[in-house]
Amino acid sequence: MIFSKIKDVLKGLKSLATGLGITGRAFCAKKVTVIYPQEEVDNLSTFRGMVELIGKEDAPEEPMCAACGNCAKACPSNCITILCPIPAKEGEAAQMGPAPQKGARTPGRFIMDFSLCCLCGQCIGSCARNGLQFSNDPYVVSFNRKDFQFDLLKRLHSQAHDRSDSDLPKAKPE
Amino acid sequence: MPTLDPIAMLGDRSSVRFEPGPTEDKMILNMGPQHPSTHGVLRIMLELDGEYILRAEPILGYVHRMHEWIAEQKTYMQFIPNMGRVDYLHAMAWNWAYVGAVERLAGIEVPERAEYIRVAVTELNRISSHLVWWGAYLLDLGAFTPILYAFDDREQILDILQDVTGSRLTYSYFTIGGVYNDVPADFRERCIKFVSRMRSQLPMYRDLVTSNAILRGRCEGIGELTAEVARRYGATGPVLRGSGIASDTRTSEPYGVYDRFHFRIPTYTEGDAMARYRVRLDELETSCEIIEQAVANLPEGPIATKISRNFKPPKGEASMAVEGARGKVLVHVRSDGGPKPYRVKLRAPGFSNLSLFPELAQGTLIADAVSILGSLDLVIPEIDR
Amino acid sequence: MNAFSLLFTYTAARLVLWMVLMFAFVGLNALVLVWVERKVAGYVQLRPGPLHVGPQGLLQPLADAVKLMGKQLLTPAAGDKVLFWAAPLLAFTPVMVCFLPMPFDPRFNPLPMNLGLVLILAFSGLGVVSLCLAGWGSNNKWSLLGAARAVAQSVAYEVPLLLSAMAVAICAGSLDLYTIVGRQGGWPWQWYGVKNPLAFVIFLICAVAETNRAPFDLPEGESELTAGFHTEYSGMGFGIFFLAEYANMVIVSGVAAALFLGGWQGPFLPGVWWFLLKIYGILLFIIWLRWTFPRVRFDQLLNLSWKWLTPLALLDFALAVVMAGMRI
Numbered sequence: 001m002i003f004s005k006i007k008d009v010l011k012g013l014k015s016l017a018t019g020l021g022i023t024g025r026a027f028c029a030k031k032v033t034v035i036y037p038q039e040e041v042d043n044l045s046t047f048r049g050m051v052e053l054i055g056k057e058d059a060p061e062e063p064m065c066a067a068c069g070n071c072a073k074a075c076p077s078n079c080i081t082i083l084c085p086i087p088a089k090e091g092e093a094a095q096m097g098p099a100p101q102k103g104a105r106t107p108g109r110f111i112m113d114f115s116l117c118c119l120c121g122q123c124i125g126s127c128a129r130n131g132l133q134f135s136n137d138p139y140v141v142s143f144n145r146k147d148f149q150f151d152l153l154k155r156l157h158s159q160a161h162d163r164s165d166s167d168l169p170k171a172k173p174e
Numbered sequence: 175m176p177t178l179d180p181i182a183m184l185g186d187r188s189s190v191r192f193e194p195g196p197t198e199d200k201m202i203l204n205m206g207p208q209h210p211s212t213h214g215v216l217r218i219m220l221e222l223d224g225e226y227i228l229r230a231e232p233i234l235g236y237v238h239r240m241h242e243w244i245a246e247q248k249t250y251m252q253f254i255p256n257m258g259r260v261d262y263l264h265a266m267a268w269n270w271a272y273v274g275a276v277e278r279l280a281g282i283e284v285p286e287r288a289e290y291i292r293v294a295v296t297e298l299n300r301i302s303s304h305l306v307w308w309g310a311y312l313l314d315l316g317a318f319t320p321i322l323y324a325f326d327d328r329e330q331i332l333d334i335l336q337d338v339t340g341s342r343l344t345y346s347y348f349t350i351g352g353v354y355n356d357v358p359a360d361f362r363e364r365c366i367k368f369v370s371r372m373r374s375q376l377p378m379y380r381d382l383v384t385s386n387a388i389l390r391g392r393c394e395g396i397g398e399l400t401a402e403v404a405r406r407y408g409a410t411g412p413v414l415r416g417s418g419i420a421s422d423t424r425t426s427e428p429y430g431v432y433d434r435f436h437f438r439i440p441t442y443t444e445g446d447a448m449a450r451y452r453v454r455l456d457e458l459e460t461s462c463e464i465i466e467q468a469v470a471n472l473p474e475g476p477i478a479t480k481i482s483r484n485f486k487p488p489k490g491e492a493s494m495a496v497e498g499a500r501g502k503v504l505v506h507v508r509s510d511g512g513p514k515p516y517r518v519k520l521r522a523p524g525f526s527n528l529s530l531f532p533e534l535a536q537g538t539l540i541a542d543a544v545s546i547l548g549s550l551d552l553v554i555p556e557i558d559r
Numbered sequence: 560m561n562a563f564s565l566l567f568t569y570t571a572a573r574l575v576l577w578m579v580l581m582f583a584f585v586g587l588n589a590l591v592l593v594w595v596e597r598k599v600a601g602y603v604q605l606r607p608g609p610l611h612v613g614p615q616g617l618l619q620p621l622a623d624a625v626k627l628m629g630k631q632l633l634t635p636a637a638g639d640k641v642l643f644w645a646a647p648l649l650a651f652t653p654v655m656v657c658f659l660p661m662p663f664d665p666r667f668n669p670l671p672m673n674l675g676l677v678l679i680l681a682f683s684g685l686g687v688v689s690l691c692l693a694g695w696g697s698n699n700k701w702s703l704l705g706a707a708r709a710v711a712q713s714v715a716y717e718v719p720l721l722l723s724a725m726a727v728a729i730c731a732g733s734l735d736l737y738t739i740v741g742r743q744g745g746w747p748w749q750w751y752g753v754k755n756p757l758a759f760v761i762f763l764i765c766a767v768a769e770t771n772r773a774p775f776d777l778p779e780g781e782s783e784l785t786a787g788f789h790t791e792y793s794g795m796g797f798g799i800f801f802l803a804e805y806a807n808m809v810i811v812s813g814v815a816a817a818l819f820l821g822g823w824q825g826p827f828l829p830g831v832w833w834f835l836l837k838i839y840g841i842l843l844f845i846i847w848l849r850w851t852f853p854r855v856r857f858d859q860l861l862n863l864s865w866k867w868l869t870p871l872a873l874l875d876f877a878l879a880v881v882m883a884g885m886r887i
Contacts, residue, residue, distance in 0.1 A: 012387030016852065022382045023319060023603045023851040032326050033606045043333055046358070048340025070483065076252035120255035120346040121354055126483065134340060203700050225704065225857060316773060316854025322604040388774055388852050391859050540704070541777075541856045 048119050049137040051112060053156045054130070060160040063153065064131035067107040069099035071123035071132060079116035080123060083109040107153065114140060115148040199223060207236050211314040211544045214554025218531070218547075220540070227543055230535040232528055237558040245518035250276055250485055253518070255346040257505075260520060261556035262344050263303040266296040267498035269348035271505040272518070274429060274494035276350050279507055280487035287475040288352035289431045294365065294468040295338060295347065296496075297461040301372065302331040303499035304454050304461075311451070311548040312383060315392050320383055327375055330368050334361070350485065352478025362469045369462045376458065384455065393448040397534045397546035400445055407533075408526040411501025412457065413550055416450035418443035423497035435467045447549035454551070486513050493519075500524050500551050524550075524557040570670075577669035581658040585806050592805045593620040596846050603850045630794030635698045638791070643696035647792070647799035649689035653682040654806040661813050662736045662822050664831040675736040676728060679814055680721060683769065686807060687713035690771075690778060690788050693800075697791040705787030708857055709778035712768060715864035716775075720765035722872035723758040726879035727751045727818045736814070740822030752819030757875045759819045761868055763841070766811035768864070770804060773849040777857055812841040 034041055053063040065082075072080040083096040084104030096108055124132045142148065205218040212218065215236035221229040241260055245253045257272045258265035270292060277284060284292075305328045309321025332342045338357050339347040347354050383389055399409075404417045414421055420441040424432045440456030442449035493506035501523025510516040527550045535543045594609070594617060601608025609616025634640055660675025662668075672678070687709055694706020730751060731739040743750050752759040768775040779787035789800045816822060816837035823830025855863070 012390075015381075015385045015387050018381045019383075019386050019851050020847065022378060023847065026319075026323070026605055027599070027602045029605065031602075031605055031607050032329075035607070035610065043336060046337045046340060048336075074251065076248050076255060118255050118344075118346075119341065121340075122251055122254075125251075125349065125354065201700060203704075224707075312853060316776070317852060318600070319604050319850050322606065326605055382851075386852070388855055392853060392856055539857060541854075 044136050044138065047134075047136045047138055048121070049135040050114055050140055050150070051117065051119075051123060051132055051152075052135045052159075053110065053152045054133050055156055055160055060163065061157050063107065063110070063156055064129045065107050065110065065127075066129055066131070067099040067101070067104050068128065070126045070128065072099065074122040074126035075117075076120060076122060077116040077118055079113040081109070081111040081113075082107045083111075110152040112150045112152050113148060114150055115145060200228065205543075211547060212554070213310065213547070213552050214557075216528075216552070216554045216557075218543075220543070222540070225539045225541075227535050227538055227540065230532045230543065232531055234528075234554075234558055237555045239555070239559065241559045242518055242520060245515050247514065249513045250350060250487070250515060253515070254348065254350075255344075258341075258344040258346045259555070260559055261498065261500070261503075261522070261524075261553050263306055263553055264296075264299055264499040265343070265345045266292075266299040266347065267496050267503050268505070268520075269345065270296060270430075271494050271496045271498075271503045272507070273348040273350055274496070275492050275505045275507040276487060278494060279490055279492035279509055280350075280481075280485075282351050282479055282481065284352050284430075285476045285479060286431070286473045288477045290468050290472045291338075291353050291357055291477065292348065292430055293432065293435070294357075294361075294465055294472075295335060295345075295353075297464045297468070298331050298335060298365070298368075299345070300499045301458055301461045302328045302335075304458055305331075307454060307499070307551045308379070308383075311551075312389075314544050314548045315389065317383070317389070320379070323375075323378070323382075327372060330371065334364050334368060337361070337364075349478055351481050352476070354478075356477050357472075362472065365465050365469045369466055372458065372462055376455070379455065384451070390448065392541070392545050393451055393549070394446060396447040396538070396542050397549060398444070398446050399530065399534060403530070403533065404445075407530045409501070409530055410523045410526065411498065411551075412450050412453040413501065413527050413530070415439065415441045416453045416549075417445040423495050423502050427495055429494065429496060434471075435464050437463050437467075447545050450549045450551075484513060486511060498523060500553065500556070501527060520559050522556045522559060524552045524554070528552055528557055573667075573669045577659070577667075578655070581655060585654070585658070585802070585809070588809050589802045589805045590620040590624070592808070592842065593623065593801075595843070596849075599843070599846050600850050603847075624798065627794050627798040632796060633791070633793045635696075635791050638698035639696040641696075642692045643791075644796070646689045646693035646696060647796050647803070649692065650686060650803035651799050651806070653685040654803055654810065656682045657810045660736050661810075662740045662817050663834055664823055664829075665737065665741070668737060671737075673733065673735045673738075676724060676734045676739070676814070676818075679736075679810065680717075680724065683807065683810060684713070684717055686769075686803070689803075693792070694788040697788070699791055702788050702790050705778045705790075709771065709788060711857075712771070712775065712777060712860060715861050716765045716768040716868075719761050719864060719868035719872040720769060722869070722876050723762040723765070724814070724818060726755060726758045726872075726876045729876070729879050729883045730755065732883070736817045736822075740817050740824065743821040743824055745821065745824040745826050747821075749824075750819060750821040752821075755819075755875065755879060757871060758879070759815075761872050761875065762815055762819065763844075764868065765864075766815060767845055767848060768860070770807045770811060770845075772804075772808065772845055774852040774854050775860060776849075776854060777860060808842060808845060809838065812838045812845070815841050 053065055056062050056064055067082055067084045069082055072078075072082055082099035084099045084101040085108055086095045086097040086101055087103050088094045099107060119134070121134070124134065140148070201222045203220045203222050205212060205220055207215045207217045209216075217233040217236065219231045219233060220227050241256055244256055248256075254269065254273065257268040260268050276282075305324040309324035312320045335345065336342050338361060339345050339354070341347070399413070399417045401417045401419050404414050404419065410421070418441060420439050422439045423429075425439060437460045438456075440453050440460060442452050487509045489509055489511045491506065491508040493504060495502050495504040497503075502521070503523060504521035506519040506521070507515055508517040531547065531550065534546050538546070597619065598608040598616070609619035612619045612622050634643055657679045659670050660672060660678055690709040691706050694702040694704075694709070697703075727739065728734050731742045733739060739751075747753055771778050777787075779789060789797055792800065813834075816834060820837045820841075821833075822837070823834045825833035
């Protein structure tokens with residue numbers, strides 16, 4: 001009995017020494033962290049970032065969006081607001097109202113409140129034209145809550161401009 | 175010192191049972207909503223004699239987010255992201271349970287490719303949940319290093335799941351009729367590579383922690399749970415399997431394509447914290463086996479059955495149970511024919527597992543109470559919903 | 560100026576110089592040890608530890624100290640104010656006394672006494688009183704539990720600590736640390752740690768337990784008792800406990816190095832460098848232990864001490880007496 005007890009004690013001590021060995025080896029091993037901001041992670045291309053509009057193939061400044069309002073209805077958090085001109089009677093000033101509006105084929109304003117968005121993708125899934133996509137941008141930060149109400153049309157516009165002098169195919173000379 | 179009357183001060187009805195009694199050698203201690211080891215916002219009232227627990231009572235409700243009420247305000251599709259937040263560590267299981275219940279209600283058939291993908295991502299998520307549990311349990315017990323080793327392995331899973339779903343924790347990847355998007359082309363190799371890496375790490379976990387004399391002293395013989403007590407409280411999952419009952423929803427009520435896979439159900443009979451610990455570590459190996467089989471046989475095909483934009487399931491009710499990392503997750507959906515559910519009932523396995531705690535903790539030390547809580551693998555937001 | 564006043568001034572000047580040096584040593588050590596601990600913790604956990612404040616994070620402890628000094632000092636309203644604030648001071652003061660008999664170098668002995676070992680062991684036992692005061696004065700049940708655990712733990716581990724130190728003292732025939740070091744040699748086989756390894760192991764375990772370091776850090780049990788006896792302290796109150804813990808670690812490592820590893824003895828380098836090297840070797844080992852093992856449970860802690868360490872230490876003491884008697 002004493003013998004088995006001593007064996008237990010020795011087994012316990014050996015397990016402690018093994019544990020020390022493992023942490024000792026980890027001490028000398030390569031570090032696995034990425035030191036932000038000097039380095040960045042390399043798999044951001046699949047990150048589910050903020051929702052943005054997709055531009056048309058031939059006119060990247062214009063969204064494919066047809067202002068049908070499906071995405072605004074599908075969103076669980078009511079963060080999408082699409083405004084289109086209401087068909088005005090003769091003489092009355094044009095007003096904006098929520099999509100869909102009769103005769104409106106393109107959105108007048110497309111606001112997304114990112115502070116409410118939960119990145120569920122229901123808006124993207126409900127778009128009949130595949131006009132929305134997830135961007136890959138994790139760095140949406142600000143000190144001000146108002147900055148999170150994104151004007152997606154303006155964003156599309158500036159994205160098209162950034163791309164216009166880079167990789168869009170230039171018209172071939174005839 | 176003025177006497178403090180908790181009832182008068184707070185109007186807290188739940189404190190009534192713990193009146194400061196006339197005996198002087200008992201102390202009432204609040205393992206408060208803020209505590210490093212309660213895994214969420216859980217309050218446990220303890221009546222102590224020195225360090226021995228005479229009575230323990232968990233008090234819930236600090237993270238009640240009214241998910242079931244929200245379900246009645248949202249359409250069926252709009253409610254899916256909520257399910258990822260109920261138990262954020264095994265979000266895929268809750269996703270599956272809800273979506274499966276709605277599919278059963280509406281009689282929607284899910285394509286085979288989607289079923290296999292569902293199995294693969296749910297098992298990956300289960301491994302990441304168990305790794306978090308393992309690390310957090312050891313953190314409660316005072317070992318500060320294993321959680322970081324676990325998180326290093328978990329990063330691989332999160333990277334794979336990010337490439338598949340775009341998210342790293344709160345997945346809303348399932349949709350009624352299938353999954354949201356297809357897996358990338360290298361999904362199969364990455365899963366196989368991950369499985370072999372996980373298998374090579376398991377001996378290190380065993381050497382560093384499982385056979386460690388100090389850990390065995392903290393876990394062996396602690397919180398002994400007999401099979402009848404477990405049954406009486408409705409415990410499920412590793413808590414039940416650690417007491418000798420080999421019950422797993424994946425084999426007892428097979429759902430999806432689980433009946434096509436061969437895997438072991440780890441069961442231990444001792445019923446103490448060490449048995450539950452071993453069950454979960456063996457489940458890491460089981461999940462690896464399932465993932466291997468799932469990605470090896472991934473068929474081609476569509477990934478979702480299309481449903482109408484104004485989805486209105488027929489009147490009736492249906493429920494679906496899946497095996498979550500913590501136990502049996504059950505979602506019961508009742509429809510009145512409209513676009514929004516009439517009632518969604520979420521059954522959290524943690525609720526039944528936590529109700530075991532007062533009985534298990536009686537007569538133990540506080541340090542043992544921490545060990546028992548950790549071995550039950552609770553996620554309080556899931557319990558409170 | 561007669562001879563007496565000359566001697567008096569010389570002694571007093573040496574003492575004052577020693578105290579100033581020791582304050583500087585303790586302060587610098589605290590900074591260095593905080594950095595070493597965080598770096599070792601980081602490296603063991605596969606991450607780099609502090610990196611950004613100064614080169615390789617060397618100025619991080621300074622930033623921490625400035626932060627701690629800038630925090631508001633809160634006192635629990637219903638607690639005992641005097642006891643509450645006496646506790647950190649009491650934690651720190653005995654530590655300074657314990658540095659007096661430390662054998663850094665054979666040439667510089669500020670206060671020759673022949674009971675150096677006893678002085679250190681006596682004053683290091685005072686630390687637990689401060690934990691008691693902290694736990695009681697905080698008016699917090701968690702702190703009280705931490706303090707109660709601390710008392711039982713300290714008392715339990717004093718006994719094997721004393722016995723293993725006495726075993727070496729018997730072998731060396733003196734309680735003066737300078738003499739004990741002088742009896743050892745520069746090479747490992749001449750150290751008492753090698754001649755009496757059981758005493759060395761017991762002393763190290765008790766040292767870790769006396770300084771409340773993991774795996775015996777129950778009084779401050781971070782994940783069970785929130786922060787144990789120093790839950791209610793903010794800012795510099797916590798800072799002083801922190802400093803005292805590191806200073807205590809240095810003291811027990813110093814005693815271990817002097818008793819078991821030959822102190823200043825060693826080839827090539829002047830003595831004080833060997834002593835510091837040995838102290839830091841033991842300190843690194845203690846830090847390594849912290850980041851590897853989980854915490855033991857309270858009754859297991861006491862069982863280990865009373866049922867295992869004390870009988871073994873008694874046995875070892877008896878053996879040491881016999882061996883000393885046979886002039887080995």
